[in-house]
Amino acid sequence: MAEAVVVAAKWVAVKVFQFAVSQGVQAGTAASLMTVAKVVAQVAITAGISSALGAALSPKIGGDFGSQIDFKADPRGPVPYAMGRTGTAGNVVFAQTAGDKNKYLNYATVYSAAGPIDSYESFLINGTPVTFGTDAGEGASGYYQNRMWRRTQLGARPEAGRLQWTATGTKDTPADHSGLPAEWTTAHKLSGLAADLWCLQYNTTVYSSGPPRRLTVAKWVKVYDPRLDSTFPGGSGPQRSDNEATWAWSENPYVHALTWCLGRHVNGVRVMGLGAPLSAIDVAAFVEGANIADANDWTLGGVVYSTDDKWEVLTAMLQAGAGRPMRLGAKISCLVSTPRTSLATLTADDVVGEAQITGTPSRRTRINTVWPKYREESQGWEMVATDASVQVAAHITADGGKVRSREIQYGLVQNSVQAAQLARYDIENSREFQPVVLPCKPAWMAYKPGDCITVDAPEFGLVSRKMLILRRQRDPATLITTLTLVSETDGKHPFALGSTLTPPATPGLNGYDPNQSTVVAAGSWTATGTALTGPDGSTQPAIVFEGEVEDPNVTRVIAETRLSLGGGNFGDWMSSEHSPQIRRIEVRGLLPSSDYHCRIRYRTALQAEGLTGLDLGIKTTGALSVP
The missing domain is CATH 2.60.40.10 (Immunoglobulins)
Incomplete structure (x- = not known):
């Protein structure tokens, strides 16, 4: 047992956290603004010219740090950020033996930054819940009695004291046997970090295979919800965007995405997220997404890390709610998959330049089958594939009988029904045609990305075609407004959500013969x-x-x-x-x-x-x- 402890170096946890902040997260206003500018620019590029399958690509989160359910011991590792309700093993930032003959093995494990979290729910050893008594505040009951102890903290700012053992006088806790390492001093409070101190007493029978596999389930970070902020139009409640102490726990993907855009701060230092000011965020779009996610029972849960690409994290959060990030002027915005009403009709008379139209998505992006992967609680919070693929037979027929499949990982989704709905949305979105680029008269500057319009221009092959604005640009010299659009098929929404079993036909351009007379448009x-x-x-x-x-x-x-x-x-x-x-x-x-x-x-x-x-x-x- 003592030899196994040698692999865990003697790292003081507070130093590890400081190192993680300095290496993994840039602090300060200037760095925050640079990060926001970078992400906004990336949104602009992706929103305007990405393929229709852009939302279906699996965002890369977790990096090289492995699965969230792996018990990792890396004092130089990134800082975790746990969201929603999920299970995670955490990252060991301090491990040391203590007591007579190194009898006690102590682990200090960090689960999440941006504390205090909401609450701990359960602690699993090899998949079995273990409860801890209240007599000494930390001793395990049942099989591990007098062999295992655990103390937790939510991550208050600051913590009242360090994690430590309580002496009982009956010599059945580590504190009764000098079981706490001397290196773990009163200065090591891990303020702002959800963490625990876990101790195992050496016993060849109880731990015949070494330290057991552990997992902690909790309701993790608290987030800002504008709907619960009475200073936000339509909101009601005590939450405030600039006061994390007023925030509350939530599983809503768009609330988490909005909070990620705001960033998480400790003593004025940004430790997670983008750090964008509220004025640089299209809050109304995130509120719309949050309402739709609630209506569809879409939730979010999982762990990301300080070294993850911030754009990928934002994309993964929105992916859990059938959304994607987009640009609205200089603001960070988002687009959610939901039925939309056309606000206006654009005709060929409104087009004042050369139209660029892509009428069919490429074979690489047009798919008809998805193998979704999501995180399943009943499987120990492992990433698993659904029992069967999500496949649309009508689309296979339309594709000449060829199955075009893709495996998509929904890294922050923890529900099989939700994963299947998102997969159907990704299939249907992959079949929408884009980009359609139309330089228009200045009046079209009034319509913004995310708005839906009808394009009725038969000479362009677009007859009463509902389309979604992805990007809007204006030439200051000519005032010409260029709209970049994607087709929007109404029938995909009830199909993706399972309210109908009939998929919509793959959209495309209408045939147009210039030798045929156009019926005079009403009102012309x-x-x-x-x-x-x-x-x-x-x-x-x-x-x-x-x-x-x-x-x-x-x-x-x-x-x-x-x-x-x-x-x-x-x-x-x-x-x-x-x-x-x-x-x-x-x-x-x-x-x-x-x-x-x-x-x-x-x-x-x-x-x-x-x-x-x-x-x-x-x-x-x-x-x-x-x-």
């Missing part, structure tokens, strides 16, 4: 009954058409009127043809005080005529005399 022309002055100064009843041609293939504009004779009878159509550049057409020679029907038709290069949807009853104004 108006007709008004009026009286105009003739060359001789007299007034004449007339109908005035005003508008413009929206189809570049139109060769002639045909304006037509016919007299309404009453009783469902009409006169013959009277027509006149005009150049496609015409903007105003005056039709004179009408009967005064009479009703007329009117319409506009187009003539294209190879087709004679195309009827419009414009067929209005117009009455000329006034009792006019025939000249």
Whole structure:
């Protein structure tokens, strides 16, 4: 037993923490702003040009530090950050023997920074819960009685005292046998760290295979939820973004992601997260995501580390809620998968430059099968694969019978149903086509990333196509607003959530033949009954058409009127043809005080005529005399 202890070096825990802060986390305002700027820039790049499968890629968390359930002894290792309710073995930052003949082996283990955590739930040895009595405050009951002790701390700032053993006078605790190493002094409080002190008494029968496998289950870090902040519009409660003491425990992925953007601080030093000011975060988007996650029972749990890439951590948090990070101006924002309402209709007339359209996702990104991996409590909090793949037979048929699969790890998901829902979302999102880049008139600056619009431009192959804005750019010289969009299929949402068994068809561009006439769009022309002055100064009843041609293939504009004779009878159509550049057409020679029907038709290069949807009853104004 004593030989096994030699592998654990004599490291003072508080020094280890200081080293981890200096090496793994950069402190200070300047470093915080640099981190935020880097992440915002990375969001901008990814949001605008990533493939539709971007949200389905497995974010890399944990680095080279191994699984969260492995009991690690690395005093130089990164600082852990535990979220939600999960099981973890922690990282040993101090290990030393003490007592007569090195009889007691003591471990100081750190589970999470950003304490105090909410509460400890259970302590498992080789998968079996072990309880500790209250007589001395730390002794195990049952099989490990008088052979195992444990003291815990939530990570208060500061801690009242160090973790230590309590002497009982009956010589059944390490404190009764000088079982606490001298190196573990009163200065070693591990303030702000959720940790425990674990002691094993040497016994070849109880520990025949050496120290047992251990796991701690708890409700970990507390986070900021704007919905519980009465200073946030619509919020109600005592939480404040700048006071971690008011925060509360939560499993909501978007609340954790928002808190990660804010960063975690100890004595004004950022120890975790981005450290962005609240003004640099699109809080409303995270609140929207939090509400949707609650409605869908999406939760988050797991451990990340101070050496993990902050972008990957943010992506993994949002992935647990079917979301992804994105840029909104200079702010960090997010996009959640949920049904959306179109806010406006964009037509070809709104496009003022060269459109760039990708109508089909590549075979590499378009998938029809996912093997999801998630963390399962019943399997000792191991990462496991679901019993079966998530597969969409209709998509396999559409892909020519070829199975296109991908294994996706949902590193912070701990529910099989949630993992399957996210996998179905990733399949459907991989089949949306993007990017569609449209330079538009300045009025489209009013719409931001995350908004949904309808693009109705048949000449682009987009007929009443609902699309999601991923990126918005404005040229300050021309005021042209360039929108980068991705198709948005309504049917994927009920399918992904299991409320329907029918998957939506893979979206694509609509066919367009430039030789076919486009039906005149409703609203592109108006007709008004009026009286105009003739060359001789007299007034004449007339109908005035005003508008413009929206189809570049139109060769002639045909304006037509016919007299309404009453009783469902009409006169013959009277027509006149005009150049496609015409903007105003005056039709004179009408009967005064009479009703007329009117319409506009187009003539294209190879087709004679195309009827419009414009067929209005117009009455000329006034009792006019025939000249």
